[in-house]
Amino acid sequence: MESGTDKSPSGLKEYIKAALKHDFKNLSVISAISASSREEADEELISLIKTLAEEYGEYISAAEKIVGELAESKRQIEELLEYKNLQEENLMKSRGLYSAIITNMADALIVIDGDKKIISFNSAFASMFMLDPGLFIKENCPGLILGMSIESVLGGGIIGLVNNVFKSYADTSAVPDGEKLFSSEISLGGGRTGRAMATPMFVKPSAAGPSQPVSDKSARIFSGAVITVRDTTEEKETESMKSDFIRLMSHALKAPLTSVIGFSEIAHKKFTESILPLIDTEDKKIKKISGQIEGNLSIIAEEGKNLASLISDVLDIAKIESGNTGWKEENFSIRPLIDYSMKLTSSLFQQKGLSGELEIEEDLPEAFGDKEKYTQIIMSIISNAIKHSNEGTIKLAAESCENGIMITVADCGAGITKEKAEKLFDKFRPGGDAFSDGSSGTGLGLHVCSHIIKHYGGKIWVESEESKGSTFRFTVPTGFRSSCKPHADVI
Amino acid sequence: MPKVLIADDEPHIRLLLEQTLEDLEDEGLEIIVAENGAEALKAIKENKPDMVFLDVMMPKMNGFEVCSEVKNNLKIQGVYIILLTAKGQEIDKLKGMESGADMYMTKPFNPDDIINKVREIL
Known part of the structure; x- marks a missing residue:
């Protein structure tokens, strides 16, 4: 605080100065000019000026702080705007991308x-x-x-x-x-x-x-x-072509095989019944040749049958691999399928003089899958059981199990050795010698049955002992399922 | 005199069936043949056979159509129809049953089974 004398044009001669400080720095000076002399200025005025100087200093400090904060806020807003613009740009790009994907x-x-x-x-x-x-x-x-x-x-x-x-x-x-x-x-x-x-x-x-x-x-x-x-128009057309091809192949291969097997069997029968008795059995060479002819005709017929069985399996697999089979996903009751399968195979039971025994659990849950395919499987396994049994009863059971429904078909045939049983469901299993009675399967091949069962999440296995019959078991899933995996990745 | 109609477009299959059944001809069986579906239907109407071996895949009319016409529309009584075909799927058997067929045999067939069936029915 200072005071002095000044001769201003207005005649004011005294003034009082107070330093305006901010942050310990002199920013300015507050001056009080008075017509009175320094001595005449009372202490109250001086005190007022001092207070004013301090308050102005504080105001300036506050203003400066606010300016700083505003600058920080501005910077943050600018950053946010930049971020927002970037996000909008990314959003627009994403929208454009998704729009392009959906549009195209x-x-x-x-x-x-x-x-x-x-x-x-x-x-x-x-x-x-x-x-x-x-x-x-x-x-x-x-x-x-x-x-x-x-x-x-x-x-x-x-x-x-x-x-x-x-x-x-x-x-x-x-x-x-x-x-x-x-x-x-x-x-x-x-x-x-x-x-x-x-x-x-x-x-x-x-x-x-x-x-x-x-x-x-x-x-x-x-x-x-x-x-x-x-x-799917083109896919359907392709499927239709594949289907036609398979049907054509099925017919084209099986028709000549029918002639091969049929004529060889007729020739064998006529030879053994009509020719062989007339042949001079004293001539060793003639005897040997006639025996060979008889044996050869049998071999042609048997090998023809094996080839026919193999062709059936190949065509079934081709149907599945071509996608021609279609994989229905529906809920259905097992009981009518079993009854229907038993009805359709009743003539086979009669031919072999066998009886069937059913044991179906009451209130079985709804099965899931393709009921036509499961009908084929049940019929094929029953047909196999009949084929390999010469007497007794074939037992068919259906019961709830951990994985859904378990269907069991037990025959009283010759059975299968353990090592053959392990290979029974393999693709292109050797025909004719899998079973101990030397016969091959009929209907759908067991590999195809296994493929279908696995497609729907089930499993198939056989329990067998030589001369003690075989028990085939497979599971069928139950209840609601999400869509099945594509068939193409199964085989 | 019992009559059997053999309907198949394959000459060798017709011949095979004829040879299979020729022993029964000596016992008085009459064999009639047809080379396609339409011919088979005509032969059934005209000759009223007791038994028909009917191929499924034939020109002009397939076996299912002939069978359905005979059993469901014409309602010709007493004719025992065996569908005889290379189509071995069980589902095809179901179609055969739906068409009214009495039996479904798949190719290749056993000649003895054919003879036994004819003896059983006739």
């Missing part, structure tokens, strides 16, 4: 909400179903179809598929643990066919919008379905 998908994609209204789709959807372009672009408004009920746009099989999804999942209190893939063959526009697959869509209960898929399965609300459709 060969498969049609349709997403519907919980009211079955279309909320997303791609261009393949329009072209595959040959929909009216007016539904998509009208008065520069692409996506007019959005919000329309799928039932008002499509019909037929795809609606049935959607209804199945809603039937299974629309009741949120009963959402199954597993997510099932619903699949169906449907008709597309222009006489083409396709395979539609539908899966349920879930959102978080607290999600603001329906576009927030969740991974937490425990907190989910059914909110619609995602449907994809693949045009």
